[in-house]
Amino acid sequence: MSERIDARGLSCPQPVVVTRNKMDEIVQGEFEVIVDTATSQDNITRMSKNQGWLVDVKEDGDDFILTIKKP
């Protein structure tokens, strides 16, 4: 299982910032981010696509799990 970042409950733009930091750190590969608002999910998805990463979103109860990868 890939590494998961828990960004639930964080204010905008923290979820985007932690995701971006992870991208800068690993450069390529795969990781997951879990968020609890649709806004965070939208923002991370948009930023990831802009940065050339693939995003897959899965709803998990009240949360969203985003699988983000760059092969």
Next chain:
Amino acid sequence: MKYYFASRKGIFAVGLFIGIAAAVLQKLGNPANMGVCVACFLRDITGSLGLHRASVVQYIRPEIIGFVLGALLAALLAREFKPRAGSAPIVRFVLGFFAMIGALVFLGCPWRALLRLAGGDGNAILGLAGLIVGIWIGILFMKSGYNLGRNQRTYASVGLIMPAMMVGLLLLLILKPQIKTGVPFFSTKGPGSLHAPVVISLMVGIVIGILAQRTRFCTMGAIRDIILIRDFHLMSGVAGLLAGAFIVNVVFKQFSPGFAGQPVAHTEHLWNFAGMVLSGLAFALAGGCPGRQLFMSGEGDGDAAVFVLGMIVGAGFAHNFATASSPKGPGELGPFFVVIGLIMCFLIGFTMRKKV
């Protein structure tokens, strides 16, 4: 539909609608270049409740009520109503307080800065420059680990408190109870006496609330995202607002370029700039412009609601302690409070950091 709202076209269209609606509301009676100013309108509500006694700025603005209720409605329909609270509420209160202090030194929130620019008010350029600098300082704090901690999921009723308060305000506006002390106060002259018909204001507010909740429209976020992650998505909304208001102002002959004699504005460049540096920094540290905080409070965010309450108390202070500007210039204590506010925001930024 969901895709449209998430698209750049979608948020541009929403910005355009807000800009057009604001300028049309001015035509219908709202104060000039103040079609839908969140800071000014919260200040007017504060005055109407008697929490400040500046008799020219007292009115229960239906637009504000509409923003929260519209956002609530949209969030419920989209299953995005998520009651949450508990991320440093006292800090959010203080940030809301000083955001309002700064906004009333400039005389407007970011929305009004754009509306003023769209009406030809050159002083807005200083305000917008200040806003950018304030947000940029906030980003430096974010990059160095600033973070107010996580909120917690909570009871649905927690998320309904701010909408309930708005219903209470609406009842006060409609019923106008005769209370011996005189509240609610309604200005008979000055900007507070200028308003569009209640039903139209409320409807426009609700529609803006719905659209803004769906698109996450945020003026502070627009600038922040460009600086922080080179993302122009939210800026499309800002561009729409500016374009919409400008076009309608030209059509209705509400456009009059210049610095001096602009409606509800002053020409003290330094304090127009510094007031908005304070506001921009406070918005950035709190994660949203005043409009966005209202929409989030409608989505169930109790911390955003506390920010809004901070703005209301800030508005009361601003007029009671003479920090709010007038067309003549900054209030007696305006510059002093801006400095105090900046010190407070820096203390918050420097001392509230942790690893996520």
